[in-house]
Amino acid sequence: MTRTLWRDHDWHLIHTDPQSPALHMALDEVLTHEVGAGRRPPTLRIWEWGGPAVVIGRFQSLRNEVDGDAARRHGIEVVRRVSGGGAMFIEPGNTITYSIYAPLSLIKGMSFQEAYAWMDAWTLEALGELGIKAWYQPLNDITSEGGKIAGAAQAHRGGAVLHHVTMAYDIDATKMLQVLRIGREKLSDKGTQSAAKRVDPLRSQTGLARAAIIDHMIATFRRLHGLGDGSLRADELAQAGMLAQEKFSSTAWTADVP
């Protein structure tokens, strides 16, 4: 396998109506598999959230990360994703989330650190065009002078890499801190005592509507890498729907690391 470049691939965009958190988890698994098997072209998927969620990383402890009572009280769905990394607090309209499903050849020979920055170079360019000077802060954060903007995670499956990113557009920090347990040890080398203050969302930085930022990001990706319009195949959606129900809504998976 030799290294490929972005332009070597025929990128397709998926941007559908809002979907449930469990279905999003399942779509990441299914679409990564489809790209790895060569049945789907490399794809950029923009997420629209059907409801509030806490998404914990593959290796995080459910009870250590999430206050289950607070999540239930606020009607927040708690799901575990297939990639590592940290917990995210999601409310529809408050985040911009996307996934890139690419053949592993796109990051062939790269270190983890290089691969993260490579997959999000277009995002940094898009943010720069919106007036935000953003950069990659290893291991997996996109940050700016004002604070953290986004977190990324990758997972390798078969012949494909899944790279997904959640960016803060707006944030209810009070609610987030009620639901997520963020310990002092985690913040020990971040130079701040406050998790809320670590994040500087895109809304305050750009003054733009969320949809306008998404439109701009899509345009930047299209200009740099090429991007055609695509859609989910019926069999992909059916498979993801089944996985959402049987795996990603199950206690066995969500509490896999209790």
Next chain:
Amino acid sequence: MHGEYKMPGGKLIVVDLAIESGCLARVQVSGDFFLEPDDALHAIDAALEGQDAGADEHMLAAAIRAQLAPGVMMYGISPEAVAVAVRRAIDQGTEA
């Protein structure tokens, strides 16, 4: 018992465990690190299960390393960093 360690330049590693008859039991490693493939986490837990509670960091890290299949990729986590979190759980751990 519960211990946490933020690996410098890496991610948070959390260890929950019990000590039974002087040995580590019900060991659960967790955190916001990255592992490929993902079942390597179970190998790490299994490597620590039954280790002497008096084992030092070097011994614990060696036990983890010995259990990992070739080709396992770690990002933001290392056997040494897990060993630090385990020692913290044993030495200063509070009942979770």
